[in-house]
Amino acid sequence: MIKEVLQETQPVFYQTLLSAFSQDKIPHAFLLTSQKGVDIHEIALFIAKCLICDQEVLACEACNDCRRIEEMNYIDLKYYNGKDESIKKRHIEQIQEEFSKSSVEGKAKIYILENIDNATPEAMNTLLKTLEEPVPGIYAILTCENMNRVLPTIISRCMVIHFRALSMKGLIDAVVAKGVKQEDANLLASIYDGAGKIIETANSELYQELKVEALNFIEDYFLKHDNLIINAQTHIFKNHKEKDEINLFLDLVMMGLRDVLYQSYGLTTLYCDHAKQFELYHQDPERLIQAIEQILYAKEQIRRNANVLLLMDSMMYHL
Numbered sequence: 283m284i285k286e287v288l289q290e291t292q293p294v295f296y297q298t299l300l301s302a303f304s305q306d307k308i309p310h311a312f313l314l315t316s317q318k319g320v321d322i323h324e325i326a327l328f329i330a331k332c333l334i335c336d337q338e339v340l341a342c343e344a345c346n347d348c349r350r351i352e353e354m355n356y357i358d359l360k361y362y363n364g365k366d367e368s369i370k371k372r373h374i375e376q377i378q379e380e381f382s383k384s385s386v387e388g389k390a391k392i393y394i395l396e397n398i399d400n401a402t403p404e405a406m407n408t409l410l411k412t413l414e415e416p417v418p419g420i421y422a423i424l425t426c427e428n429m430n431r432v433l434p435t436i437i438s439r440c441m442v443i444h445f446r447a448l449s450m451k452g453l454i455d456a457v458v459a460k461g462v463k464q465e466d467a468n469l470l471a472s473i474y475d476g477a478g479k480i481i482e483t484a485n486s487e488l489y490q491e492l493k494v495e496a497l498n499f500i501e502d503y504f505l506k507h508d509n510l511i512i513n514a515q516t517h518i519f520k521n522h523k524e525k526d527e528i529n530l531f532l533d534l535v536m537m538g539l540r541d542v543l544y545q546s547y548g549l550t551t552l553y554c555d556h557a558k559q560f561e562l563y564h565q566d567p568e569r570l571i572q573a574i575e576q577i578l579y580a581k582e583q584i585r586r587n588a589n590v591l592l593l594m595d596s597m598m599y600h601l
């Protein structure tokens with residue numbers, strides 16, 4: 283439940299939202315701003331759920347509507363992420379046109395515009411006009427990293443909520459309090475910013491399977507190096523060919539190798555349940571650093587859409 287995590291980690295936001303919704307003083311536009319290290323997308327979707335859900339004052343996160351918003355599968359929810367391609371005037375006009383028709387779902391209509399600080403000046407002006415003449419039942423949820431790049435007149439029409447990045451420890455503690463095992467919290471907080479994403483991943487079969495594969499790979503790397511390639515080809519790379527899966531696997535392997543290195547300097551390990559096992563592993567620190575660099579290189583190539591399986595073969599020959 284993201285709600286409970288937000289209540290604990292972003293109490294000011296939570297209380298503001300709760301009092302707006304319980305007093306029926308819901309603003310027609312929200313502007314969420316954050317430093318890096320906050321999963322603002324998760325929070326934007328949470329607000330959208332609050333606007334739609336009939337079950338609780340905020341969102342129940344379990345009903346059909348909440349789930350469809352989570353899956354971005356709710357017809358009256360429009361979404362643009364201006365990260366890779368800036369939001370243009372035509373995107374705003376498209377939303378206006380769609381929303382001028384009657385509601386498909388029979389409830390609020392919501393648009394989420396992320397990275398509004400990357401929108402073109404024309405888009406910002408069109409958006410401003412929309413916000414100046416709010417239509418009942420239509421809500422805007424905007425996000426940005428840099429408020430200085432958003433028109434002040436847009437800012438003044440929104441409820442502005444600033445999110446502070448949680449410290450790594452704060453994030454780990456928050457998800458552990460929600461039942462995630464310490465080791466999984468340590469590992470996943472190094473990969474993801476959002477508590478919701480960490481909890482969901484920790485509870486997924488896929489992650490638990492990839493973690494076992496990563497631990498086997500690490501063991502082979504140190505103790506049965508001759509078998510590393512054949513074991514990897516018959517296990518992990520036989521069953522997992524998707525980019526995201528390989529990426530997560532590589533992260534888990536890399537953190538293990540790093541743990542072994544750190545452990546040799548007397549530092550604590552992210553894989554806290556495997557510290558004893560890792561003590562059996564020895565490697566020249568120089569070679570360990572090279573192996574970590576090989577994995578980082580492979581991750582970068584995956585990001586550039588290289589052929590994953592060829593890349594993994596080449597990576598293993600270099601390890």
Ligand SMILES: [Zn+2]
Binds near residue numbers: 338
């Ligand atoms: Zn609900």
